[in-house]
Structure formats: C-alpha cells, structure tokens
Amino acid sequence: MPELATLELLAERRKELDGERVENETRVSDLTRDQRKADGEVENVKARRQRDQQRMDSGQVSSPKDLQSMQHEVTALDRRIRTLEDEELEVMEALEEAEAVLTRVRDELGVLDAQSAESESTRDRAVAELDGQAADTQTERELTAAKIPDSLLTLYDKVRAQHGGLGAAALRQRTCGGCRLELNGADLRELAALPSDEVLRCPECNRILVRTSESGT
Numbered sequence: 001m002p003e004l005a006t007l008e009l010l011a012e013r014r015k016e017l018d019g020e021r022v023e024n025e026t027r028v029s030d031l032t033r034d035q036r037k038a039d040g041e042v043e044n045v046k047a048r049r050q051r052d053q054q055r056m057d058s059g060q061v062s063s064p065k066d067l068q069s070m071q072h073e074v075t076a077l078d079r080r081i082r083t084l085e086d087e088e089l090e091v092m093e094a095l096e097e098a099e100a101v102l103t104r105v106r107d108e109l110g111v112l113d114a115q116s117a118e119s120e121s122t123r124d125r126a127v128a129e130l131d132g133q134a135a136d137t138q139t140e141r142e143l144t145a146a147k148i149p150d151s152l153l154t155l156y157d158k159v160r161a162q163h164g165g166l167g168a169a170a171l172r173q174r175t176c177g178g179c180r181l182e183l184n185g186a187d188l189r190e191l192a193a194l195p196s197d198e199v200l201r202c203p204e205c206n207r208i209l210v211r212t213s214e215s216g217t
C-alpha cells in the first residue's frame with residue numbers, strides 16, 4: 001500500500017519539524033527575555049539622565065565645578081543610551097527573524113498534518129476494501145470446501161500449513177506452480193500413469209498438484 005510508505009515519510013518529516021519547532025520556540029522565548037532586559041536597561045539610564053538634567057535645570061547645583069561634572073555625566077549617559085539602544089535593536093531584529101522562522105515551521109507542520117490525515121483516510125478506505133475482498137474470498141472458500149471430500153480437505157490444510165498458505169498448485173508445462181521447479185521425465189511419467197481420481201503430489205515440494213490441460217504429461 002503506497003499510503004503506508006507515504007505515512008512513514010510524513011511521520012519522519014514531522015519529527016524533524018517538531019524538533020525545529022521546539023528549537024525555535026526556545027529561541028523566541030530567549031530573545032523575548034533579552035529584549036525585555038535590554039529595554040529595562042535603556043529605561044534605567046534614561047531615567048537617571050532625566051534626573052541629572054532636572055537637577056541642573058532647577059538651579060539646585062550652583063557650583064560651576066559640580067555643574068561641569070554633571071554635564072560630563074549627562075554626555076556619558078547619552079552615549080550609553082545610544083549603545084544600549086543599538087544593542088536592543090539587534091535583539092529585536094533577531095527576535096523578528098526567529099518569529100518568522102517559527103511561523104514558517106508551524107505552517108509547514110499544519111500542511112503536513114493535513115497531508116497525513118488525507119493519507120490516513122485513503123489507507124483506511126483501502127484497508128476496508130481489502131477486508132471486504134477477504135470476506136468474499138472466505139465465503140467463496142467455504143462454498144468450495146463444502147464440495148471437497150473431508151480426507152482431501154484435511155490433507156490440503158496440512159500441506160498448506162507446512163508451506164506458508166499454498167497447499168495446492170497447478171501443474172503447467174511440467175512445472176509445479178508452488179515450488180516452480182520443472183519435474184523430470186521419470187516423475188512425470190509416474191504421475192501420468194496414476195488414475196485421474198488419484199491425488200497428485202509434487203515430488204519436489206510435496207504440495208498437492210492439480211492437473212491442467214497443459215500439464216505437459
């Protein structure tokens with residue numbers, strides 16, 4: 001059944017994709033945390049800068065030396081803010097990229113699940129059809145078996161059990177349909193000499209041989 005091979009492939013791909021999904025979910029969650037942390041740092045430095053600016057603007061700091069030192073600090077804080085904002089931007093870009101990959105992986109998983117569901121229902125229909133055929137064959141077998149003498153049926157079932165389900169085979173062109181071996185001349189002559197109601201057995205595999213119009217005897 002081709003659906004079984006398809007389902008196997010789909011299951012393999014699903015496992016792969018599921019691994020990618022977990023990996024990317026972790027990445028998105030790590031980057032989200034990094035971004036929040038970077039954002040907090042920027043806000044802290046901005047708040048400190050604002051406090052310094054307010055103190056200078058309010059005139060509370062009168063000493064020119066103190067004012068100058070505060071001015072230096074504000075300039076340093078401005079530089080720090082720019083650096084932190086650049087870093088935050090990088091994290092945000094990486095986060096956006098990871099989210100896009102995660103969306104793609106999730107979409108692909110959705111497509112895969114739909115394909116699997118379709119293959120499963122095709123497989124189920126095929127199995128139901130085979131079950132129907134098996135039931136028909138079973139009925140046909142029972143009807144045929146009812147017409148066969150018990151002793152022959154017992155022999156057939158015994159040989160069938162020994163040969164993986166094939167208890168009887170047609171003899172065509174001197175060849176046994178069970179073991180596919182060609183019978184030698186002596187064996188064929190011996191079989192041909194037997195009465196027509198005698199059950200023939202293949203000298204090679206011991207299966208019941210069924211005479212045909214082209215047995216070759």
Ligand SMILES: [Zn+2]
Binds near residue numbers: 178179180181202204
């Ligand atoms: Zn044979």
